[in-house]
Each structure stands twice: as structure tokens, then as C-alpha cells.
Amino acid sequence: YSKVNRDNETWTHQLELGWVKVTNLQPNTMYKDVLVPRDPLGKESDRQMALRILCSERSPVGGIAVKEHFEVVVIPLQIQITYHFYKILLAFFFPGETDEDDDVENKKKDKKEKDKKKKEAKKSKSSFYIDVDSEDIDKMRERAANNNTFVYVKIPEVSMRVSYKGEKEKNIEDIHDFSIILPTFEYHNRIWTWFDILMALKNDSKRLILSQAIKQKLHMRSRVGxxxxxxxxxxxxxxxxxxxxxxxxxxxx
Structure with a gap:
């Protein structure tokens, strides 16, 4: 890790890892090796780091940190993960945050309850009254404090072999040992938290993985003759x- 401070009130962080491996220590798990480089002999690592993160910053504007350039470069990886392990990681790195995919049903229930409360409030209060949940206000304040302005975000193209096991015994999204090529992801001028970046990458990757998985399935017959x-x-x-x-x-x- 290195940090360079400049006279023009800008600075740059750089983190490099020569090797990276994530192991699932939960008992009776389907996948033990969650994340490992696809080049076990180290041929790829001779040419570059397994992980390189570059982040250039400048002085905050309006109390919001400004990331002028944020880039993450990784070598080809093998990822094998279960829904349960994903939730454990999410709770560890982002306590209190909820994956939007898991929150859909809860939002529907909450919306019905809030709509009911609003109707009751309209009967008892003037038309100028706005009912705002105090918990929602606290969440808005917390997110505002954690916001960053990302001028430019880049994650270059990378090839992966992906396996994923969902929450239930059989899931639509289950895949095993699929070869995936993720294209370069770029984002411009976004006000995000670090959790927002993760969700954006997850959603864009999920869409592409599903698309490529379907294509591989459709061409399976031609591959076997x-x-x-x-x-x-x-x-x-x-x-x-x-x-x-x-x-x-x-x-x-």
C-alpha cells in the first residue's frame, strides 16, 4: 500500500496484492475455495499483481468526499460462492445494509402498511401534514454522511469461472463452473456509498452472467457434435x- 500527497490538495492511494485467496470455513459448505486465481502455477502473477486498486482523491466539496479516479484491476479468477456465504460477507463489510434483491418482498409489505397509515393520517390531520418515518430520516442522514462523489470508476475486462448456489435446494440462478467474460465497467459522475458501488457491480455482473449462461446452454448441443x-x-x-x-x-x- 502507498499514498502520495500532492501540493494541489490531491492525493492517490494504491493497493497491490500479489496473491489472493478466500476460503469458506463454514461447516458442510458446498464450496470451500470461494475465490482463487485461475492460474495456480503463478504464470499470470509473474506479469502482474492479483489485485490492484487505484484511487485518486481531491478535497471534499460540500462535505462529500470526491474520488476523481477509482479503478480495480484483477487477474482471471475462479469464484465459487453460496447465498449463505454472500450474506455473511455482506453483513460483515456493510452492517445494516440490505441487498435490494432480498428486500423486494419486505418493501411490498412495508408499502402496504405505510399506505394504510397515510390514509389514516389524512383523516385526522390537515392536508399540509406530511408523515415521515423517523427511521427513514436517520437512514437518509447516515447515507448522506457516507456518500462519495465518484467522477470516474473503471473495472477492466476480466475472465472468470463462476459457480453459485442459491438459498433453496433448486434455484433459477444456480450455475456451476461457467466461463464468464465480464467486459469493462465504467461509471461517471455518481454520488454513491461504497455499498452502492458493490450493488451496481453485482447487478450489472448478474445480468451479463445470466445472459452468457443462457448462450452456453443454447450452444451445448453443437459443442458435443x-x-x-x-x-x-x-x-x-x-x-x-x-x-x-x-x-x-x-x-x-
């Missing part, structure tokens, strides 16, 4: 099997 092109109907059936599973597809038909 079936040169007959798939019809539109067969492609749609393969997509349904990929997303819903063969048993659900039979019931649907």
Missing part, C-alpha cells in the same frame, strides 16, 4: 429449461 441448428421453438424451450427447470417446464406445458 450436434451440428443441426436449433429451431426458434427449441431455443425458447432451452431458455425456459435454463430459467425454470425441466420439471416446471413439463408442468407448464
Amino acid at each position: 450436434d451440428e443441426t441448428p436449433l429451431t426458434d421453438v427449441q431455443q425458447e424451450e432451452d431458455k425456459m429449461k435454463m430459467l425454470l427447470g425441466a420439471k416446471l417446464l413439463v408442468r407448464h406445458n
